[in-house]
Amino acid sequence: MSSNTLREALRELVYANHILHYHDAVDAYGHVSIRHPEKPDVYIMSGYLAPALVESPDDLIEYYIHDSSPVNPDSKKGYQERFIHGEVFKRYPEINCVVHSHAEQVLPYTMNGVALRPAFHMAGFLGQHVPIYDITKFYQDGDQQDMLVNTVKFGSELANLFTETNNSLSPNNKSPDHTVVLMKRHGFTTLGKNVPEAVYRALYTKTNAGVQTNAVMLHKAYFGSQAAFDQQDLPYLNGIESEGCRKMNEGTQDKPWKLWVREVEASSLYKNLT
Template sequence: MASQDDPALKQLYRTFITGCHILHYHGVLDAYGHLSARHPSKPEIFIMSRYIAPGTISSERDLIEYRVEDAEPVDPGAPKGYSERCIHSELYKRYPGVQSVIHSHSEAVVPYSISGTKTPIFDIAYHLLPTDAKDMLVRNTHLGAALAACFSDNNDENHDPTDTTPKHAVVLMRGHGFTTHASSIQECVLRAIYTQKNAGIQTTALITHNAFFKGGIEADAAEIKYLDEEEAAASTEMTKWSAYRPWGLWVREVEAQGMYVNQV
């Protein structure tokens, strides 16, 4: 994939590789999980890395172009890629405004996918065909499409089937992890990192509340006060224009580490 004649594509590659390093540095991705980005001038194509750990991606040679239509590589001779790339292709297919997607198995977030939460949860068990392996992996387009639909609340009786704007920023995946999206790599990385951070904060709040109020059995036990819908919506808008502030810090952090290499 040559980018010498396309400055926008070269910049995307560099940002993509740095994004993978940042996600690894912050523990959102380890040897597993993945980032993707839509091609800057060919919306029918998206980019992921080959089948290696995100923290070790280092050059253009590690990147593969895939068709949004079927998640197959543009180059039939491309190296092996991730088996769950249909998570990404189906989000790009359903939502034209989505420019970047992250799938993570964050240990801080997974408990909320099996313990109950108001966050949308994709349960793969409801969508498996008899020929699908029950290994929790979203490895084909019909499973990817089912996950993508969870971002729009398809079961909501007021859902508009023509609406191509995702309602939710994050969907949990039962016993597996979470997926998030955004209009840029920088914003997507921010969402993924703070999904993990917020899960850690919520866990601490629940433990502290349980310990202080003895499991809520005391008559004067206070309820945990979460953000209301208006506060959450305003906070979401705020993060869109503030995403580049932490990005600059995170870039400096990974540049200062000896293990991360970005040759683009």
């Protein structure tokens, strides 16, 4: 690992680990990865380490995208759920960063039938439908049913959900239709063409979930039992608005990134030695 391009990419990856922790999108669990900037069939992520403690290139592991096996067979222990990352990179060549989070604000929307919707303009990227992945559909007798996406099969089924089923992913269309997939009783995965975009989406998915929960509870508290409550009553962003806001989000996400880097640089918990 030597070139300036690679060094810059690793530095950004270490920052992403710290930023996601600083903003409570990950705790000791959860992870972020990047596609190798010079070897598109390889991705890079932290070894088995809490994101806040990732510091140097020694903490990172390269994996082949085709099966998520380590490039160096003697690599230290890695994350069981690296298959999330490998399979998303495999299916979407334009995607260069993947984030997986168990953020507690988001968890209720993975399991109770209330759809996660874009509640404010910073989360237009959520679009009008956020798919939910249910790993239990893919379990076979004898599997340890721990919800972990720890095989190519589980990862590829998750990656599929970023695309509408009627989108066959022709060679001319390899863009995901969705930016976020919720994971039932587990968390969510998001992606981006670059690190700031994926981190932005992770943080604002979490923020949006908190805003939506407050909006729903306030509505229920104020209107009480008269509410034959329909979540459609709330004025979430419509399709035109969410699309407009998505473009705005993508055009402005470099601004928070600079702030987020400074925040983690200013905290003595985090070290970036790349």
